[in-house]
Amino acid sequence: MTAEPSAELLDRALIEEAAKKSGLLWVRRDGGRDRALWHAWVDQAVVVVGDGGEQPLGDLGTGLDVVVTLRSRDKWGRLVAFRAHTELLAPHSEAWQAAVDELKGKRLNALDHDTIADRWAADAQVLRMVPQGPSVEHPGAMPDVAHAAAPAPTGATTREPIPAALPRLVFGRKRRGAS
Structure with a gap:
């Protein structure tokens, strides 16, 4: 007879599988916006x-507690969703190199794919977010409130109304009876 896996092991397995399969996540500092x-x-x-x-990290940095x-x-x-602690990886360290090797495979549209590691070492930050404790949300323990958020403030605007011809261009002209 085999022992049942503990809740902690199942929780870690869910986090790992979700992180491996999803290409996008949201990170939030306490009181901050999801990024x-x-x-x-x-x-x-x-x-x-x-x-x-690369993607803007804003106020994310080393030594922070965040929710992922x-x-x-x-x-x-x-x-x-789980709590994590952030660590800034030093360029060219063993952990940094392992992270960059994996991240390079995810960055498919980089124009400088062959030299991207050098650019990241010089200009970018590589952050590691290590899970801390049990997940705060998981199947069977999700909050009832919506997580919709207002868009981030931006100076971007639409300059003028859409052209009158655009619907015809997008949806095509109505064809008259086939002859």
């Missing part, structure tokens, strides 16, 4: 690269 980031899973932690021409939310790959809904 969507692409990521990779390396050595039992989530790693992200940002700034220096992962979605289900098939349904795209919230699957699991």
